[in-house]
Amino acid sequence: MKAHYALAIFVCLIGFVISILSYATYRDFEKHQKRQEIIANNNQLIQSIETHIYNNIHVLNVLEAFYNASDEITRSDFHIFSSALLELNPAIQALEWIPKVLHSEREAYRQKAIEDGFHDYEIIEKSADGGMQVAGKRDVYYPVYYLEPYTGNEIVLGYDPPDHVERREAIQQATATGKPISTPSLTLAQETQSQKGVLIFSPIYQDGIIPKARAERINKLSGLILMVLRIGDTINYVINKLNSPMGITLVDITSPESPDLLFQNHANVTGDMYVSTGIFQVANRIWKISIYPKGHVHLSILSGKSGYILVIGASLSLLMAYIIFELTQRKILVENMVKQRTKEVRDLGRAMESTVEGVSTINLHGKYTYANDAYANLLNHHPNDIIGLDWLESFSPISQEDATQNLKKATQYGKSVFEPACITHNGRTFHARITLIRKLNDQMENIGHFCFMSDITERKTIEQNLKVANEELEEFAYRTSHDLRSPLVSSLGLLTISRNALLDQDYALTNDCLGHIESSLRKLDMLVSDILALTQTKSAEEEDIPIDVDVLIENSLQNFSHLPNYQRLEIKKQLNFDHPLVTKQTRLQLIIDNLISNAIKYQDLSRENPFIKISTQEQNGSFIFEIEDNGLGIPQKSRDKLFKMFQRFHRSESYGSGLGLYMIKKSADIISGAVSVQHPEHGVIFRLEIPLRKGDNV
Amino acid sequence: MNIKHVLIVEDSEADQFLSKRTIESYDPNITISQAYDGQEALEIIQTLEQHPDVIFLDINMPVMNGVEFLEEYETKYAHCTIVVMLTTSNQDRDVKRCKEFSCVKNYIIKPLDNDDLVMISKIDS
Numbered sequence: 001m002k003a004h005y006a007l008a009i010f011v012c013l014i015g016f017v018i019s020i021l022s023y024a025t026y027r028d029f030e031k032h033q034k035r036q037e038i039i040a041n042n043n044q045l046i047q048s049i050e051t052h053i054y055n056n057i058h059v060l061n062v063l064e065a066f067y068n069a070s071d072e073i074t075r076s077d078f079h080i081f082s083s084a085l086l087e088l089n090p091a092i093q094a095l096e097w098i099p100k101v102l103h104s105e106r107e108a109y110r111q112k113a114i115e116d117g118f119h120d121y122e123i124i125e126k127s128a129d130g131g132m133q134v135a136g137k138r139d140v141y142y143p144v145y146y147l148e149p150y151t152g153n154e155i156v157l158g159y160d161p162p163d164h165v166e167r168r169e170a171i172q173q174a175t176a177t178g179k180p181i182s183t184p185s186l187t188l189a190q191e192t193q194s195q196k197g198v199l200i201f202s203p204i205y206q207d208g209i210i211p212k213a214r215a216e217r218i219n220k221l222s223g224l225i226l227m228v229l230r231i232g233d234t235i236n237y238v239i240n241k242l243n244s245p246m247g248i249t250l251v252d253i254t255s256p257e258s259p260d261l262l263f264q265n266h267a268n269v270t271g272d273m274y275v276s277t278g279i280f281q282v283a284n285r286i287w288k289i290s291i292y293p294k295g296h297v298h299l300s301i302l303s304g305k306s307g308y309i310l311v312i313g314a315s316l317s318l319l320m321a322y323i324i325f326e327l328t329q330r331k332i333l334v335e336n337m338v339k340q341r342t343k344e345v346r347d348l349g350r351a352m353e354s355t356v357e358g359v360s361t362i363n364l365h366g367k368y369t370y371a372n373d374a375y376a377n378l379l380n381h382h383p384n385d386i387i388g389l390d391w392l393e394s395f396s397p398i399s400q401e402d403a404t405q406n407l408k409k410a411t412q413y414g415k416s417v418f419e420p421a422c423i424t425h426n427g428r429t430f431h432a433r434i435t436l437i438r439k440l441n442d443q444m445e446n447i448g449h450f451c452f453m454s455d456i457t458e459r460k461t462i463e464q465n466l467k468v469a470n471e472e473l474e475e476f477a478y479r480t481s482h483d484l485r486s487p488l489v490s491s492l493g494l495l496t497i498s499r500n501a502l503l504d505q506d507y508a509l510t511n512d513c514l515g516h517i518e519s520s521l522r523k524l525d526m527l528v529s530d531i532l533a534l535t536q537t538k539s540a541e542e543e544d545i546p547i548d549v550d551v552l553i554e555n556s557l558q559n560f561s562h563l564p565n566y567q568r569l570e571i572k573k574q575l576n577f578d579h580p581l582v583t584k585q586t587r588l589q590l591i592i593d594n595l596i597s598n599a600i601k602y603q604d605l606s607r608e609n610p611f612i613k614i615s616t617q618e619q620n621g622s623f624i625f626e627i628e629d630n631g632l633g634i635p636q637k638s639r640d641k642l643f644k645m646f647q648r649f650h651r652s653e654s655y656g657s658g659l660g661l662y663m664i665k666k667s668a669d670i671i672s673g674a675v676s677v678q679h680p681e682h683g684v685i686f687r688l689e690i691p692l693r694k695g696d697n698v
Numbered sequence: 699m700n701i702k703h704v705l706i707v708e709d710s711e712a713d714q715f716l717s718k719r720t721i722e723s724y725d726p727n728i729t730i731s732q733a734y735d736g737q738e739a740l741e742i743i744q745t746l747e748q749h750p751d752v753i754f755l756d757i758n759m760p761v762m763n764g765v766e767f768l769e770e771y772e773t774k775y776a777h778c779t780i781v782v783m784l785t786t787s788n789q790d791r792d793v794k795r796c797k798e799f800s801c802v803k804n805y806i807i808k809p810l811d812n813d814d815l816v817m818i819s820k821i822d823s
Contacts, residue, residue: 648760
């Protein structure tokens with residue numbers, strides 16, 4: 001039982017493990033996807049920012065080309081051109097024109113600015129107290145001369161800080177290289193917030209051509225275009241435009257040992273996982289941009305498809321465990337049931353093997369397919385030898401038709417019972433009660449029969465005896481009613497005639513009638529005597545006593561010596577049995593009396609030398625009494641009815657009741673004797689044989 | 699039917715005597731033949747030129763009883779004399795058996811009397 005639970009739990013656990021593994025795998029995949037997605041977004045953002053910055057730088061190129069292509073750019077020209085460019089690039093704080101002004105030209109420039117409308121224009125620098133003051137005398141000035149937009153930037157017009165190292169170095173480097181140069185990040189003079197900015201200087205040379213030699217470049221410099229770029233605004237512009245939620249860090253890594261943070265809207269807290277970086281050059285500076293999610297990237301445990309996988313996997317595992325549990329439960333139930341049924345069937349089989357009732361199965365061809373011991377024993381066969389034999393062969397020929405019919409009946413109605421004569425392997429016939437039951441397969445098709453057999457020979461014998469007894473009783477009742485009444489009816493009729501004859505004084509007729517009455521009544525008397533004797537034969541209990549058979553025979557002959565024609569007979573005696581015979585005297589006497597009187601009565605009167613030969617002897621442990629005569633004998637056709645009731649075989653010579661031989665037979669049965677008859681050419685021989693018991697012939 | 703010749707088949711001397719007396723008193727001109735069993739009756743019939751008009755037949759007789767006689771008689775002869783069973787008791791099984799034979803026209807309980815003979819004379823042969 002526990003093992004079955006274990007299986008369910010094991011399957012459940014395996015299911016869980018697989019679910020979790022699948023979940024983890026898919027979750028990794030999802031994470032990877034998420035990262036890819038973020039990185040792609042990041043890269044796109046980097047691309048946008050880079051493009052935007054380049055676009056801003058490009059403004060510088062355009063303005064540079066504008067300068068190089070023109071002989072003279074007036075303040076008004078600068079205003080028109082720059083304001084158009086600024087409109088497109090709002091992150092540019094300012095575009096400025098910074099001419100290279102020798103001290104000798106300082107005043108001329110001032111005058112020109114005044115002419116342009118800036119009445120208090122001066123080249124200025126920062127004072128010690130932090131305010132602005134007119135710049136001191138220098139060989140060369142780099143003042144902000146044109147400024148766009150002016151509004152918001154007024155403070156720097158004319159500004160030329162000599163001690164602004166980054167500005168000075170950038171101007172010198174730009175002049176010397178002929179390329180745009182950016183300052184490191186710095187806080188702009190115009191800055192109202194805390195964002196950083198850069199100044200990018202682009203040198204403009206006389207004649208619009210960049211001289212090849214470095215010294216020439218320094219000499220021929222006419223001025224520098226300055227672009228003031230607010231880094232925060234530049235990046236925010238892109239962020240706002242793309243509505244990006246990402247964190248951005250921009251670092252100037254021109255000198256790797258001291259990176260300069262240019263911009264950061266959110267510190268990176270996610271590690272390197274979701275960070276994308278880009279490096280690009282802005283003028284002479286190298287900027288590195290990092291893009292990353294602002295917060296931690298969370299994939300909630302049950303979110304996405306991996307969540308489904310986990311939930312469904314776990315549910316399926318539980319379901320599977322439940323099903324397995326149920327199935328095992330059911331299997332246990334079925335197994336138990338099968339065990340029990342198997343036991344029942346085995347018990348039944350054992351019972352069938354050992355039952356006294358013969359059991360066999362036969363197939364549709366009428367051949368045995370199985371027989372238990374009892375069945376085989378009934379047919380005097382070994383159970384195995386019976387298989388394959390023809391079922392019909394088990395029946396006596398007189399019962400085979402009956403068997404065939406009953407087999408059909410069983411096939412049709414499912415069951416049939418009959419009582420045929422069966423025949424054993426060694427040819428002995430016995431009576432059996434057969435029950436045939438149709439044998440069906442699972443599809444309810446007939447596949448043969450069960451044949452149950454029991455030996456009912458004993459019962460049949462009893463039945464037969466009972467039937468004979470019953471028939472005898474019936475015959476007895478029938479004949480007695482006839483034979484008892486017959487003489488009475490005759491006598492009554494004769495008496496009527498006698499009375500009338502007497503009235504007519506016809507004495508001869510009266511005499512005749514009385515003679516007939518007498519003989520009728522004598523017959524009646526004889527019949528009644530025989531019936532009484534017979535009743536005794538059938539019912540009386542009598543003790544066995546030692547009898548001198550010789551005396552019995554002599555007395556009998558003496559008693560019948562008065563019968564008619566006795567004197568004609570020669571009586572031959574060979575009485576060799578000289579022991580007392582222990583048996584029932586009345587029975588023995590009845591037999592001997594009847595046999596002797598029959599021999600006397602049915603003598604052949606036409607024969608010259610009639611005789612009766614009586615012999616006794618001991619033979620094979622039996623007492624033998626034989627009486628032979630040369631009388632009328634028994635007619636051929638009546639011999640089979642010899643020992644039956646009310647049989648007379650001779651015409652008017654016989655005046656017996658017809659019960660004599662029947663009584664002999666019954667009496668012989670009672671004393672365990674046997675009466676047999678032989679029919680020589682003339683007359684008859686009756687033989688009585690009584691088995692001697694130990695001590696009879698001492 | 700005018701009865702001229704009867705055969706009495708009966709093993710009892712007394713009954714033979716009684717039947718004979720009754721027939722003689724009914725019509726003294728009737729010829730009466732007597733047999734003491736079926737076998738004897740067949741022997742007598744064989745010797746006759748003409749079958750008797752009526753056979754009075756007992757059932758229980760030695761040697762050959764009434765039924766055995768009827769079997770032999772009907773097998774042997776195409777002609778069928780009127781047979782009247784004359785017996786002591788009215789046993790169902792006897793009546794039933796005898797009625798199987800077409801010759802048997804009547805079944806009379808002993809003793810035979812005048813009325814029986816009158817009735818028999820009215821049977822169409």
